Amino acid sequence: MNGHEDLTYVYAAAPDTREVRASLQDLRGVSGASVSLLSLPTPGPDPVAFVVSRVAPDEFDERTLKARFEDLEWLEGVARAHHEVVQTVARHDTVLPLRLATVYQNDDRARHALTAQRRVFAERIALLRGRSEFGVKLYVGPTGSAGPSEPRDGTAADASLSPGKAYLRRRRAQHSAQEVRHRHAQEAAGRVEALASRFSTRRVRHPAQRGALAGPEENVLNDAYLVPHARAEEFRTALAAAVEGLDGVRVEVTGPWAPYSFATPPEPETVGEGRTP
Template identity: 20%
Template structure:
């Protein structure tokens, strides 16, 4: 591939050459304005586009990602391009702004990690990534704990038989117990949910919860989890989510499920950026 001294390669994803077949290769505009190409590297192929090395060097990227508008625009483009090709054939998506200064650096990575890439592609074949966010109403869950949690109810009953003076001292202990049981209940609810979903899952990755300032719901986020499931299990997966939500509605639980996403969180290489 002929390149100028300042031309870099922006890589969206890697696939097996045999999976491309007669796939239609539409004219898509790349992140730098040039066309998106599928370049062959023996039995592997890379979905990529050429970019200006002066614009997409590491120093410039580090500066540009601090610009929220630039980041949103280009990250969305990256995702849309990956998602498009993911529908055409199994694709191992690369991280946003995976850039190689030279074609031979990309070739070296594909050669050195060939077997790992092939194993991952085979593992990801026929699977989808979904994100599950579990929320609970603080008010409903607290009400449940205060009135139906065995430990809390037991302590309240004990307090009822105590002299007034001792009851006053035990109120602090009760308040602390309620908070402890609230956290335990949240963890137990998520454990119950994920256990019921496990038969449909081949992998899961628990991520950091978001605060209410980052969500559009009043409920508190209890879990934020990426899961990998077989496409054929989609219906069972969603029916299980609906059933779990119904069973937990007394405690104010609800689930937000988004996807399918390209398997970003289940296809990482040891090193996928060789700029």
């Protein structure tokens, strides 16, 4: 590889249409580079292209990327730029997002990969057409934030008890409250699944978030649904009401997003021919 030749960064596969090309005008991607459409010389009956920009090899060659992916500030900047490009295209047409930092040595290598995967991309785009991804998360609140029907710490009855007995009573109350909340969460999950199946065509289950990603609450459900555009608002409204009457449980519906969870990226080729670290 020529160390001075820019690499081809691929954000997504998308239909080669006038709307997609118009969406890329003045759009900037990773490292502030302009974004364009990389198409095939003979597009075929279902023309598919790569959404690309040029990036410097001293930032995105294989050896550098291994170190860069440990730099959270740099990684966040690349992820934001990547996501913005994908979402911009998604507002105009169906898009098939590729993994972060999918990089090819040059345009010819990228076209070779596009040619090899063209049929797969076209079939997947047809499956996703007219649909968006929505995220649905369920959270259980900490026991310290009791709902209106749950016992609270430090009740007036504790004043007549010894410190040890009062402590044990509070612990039992907290444990009981948490058990109630988890039962509510199970009921909410059943409601969500039943409601969502009326609106969505597919579901992907992601691992529950932990630690700082979940905040003070406990994330007990982290699903993605593929929802037709025409039913998006109805889906959101129905899911938002899924936890009514269930103390200590909160539902969060996000979207619409580009269908990251439902895209099947191409398998990476050899080193330097398209990498998805």
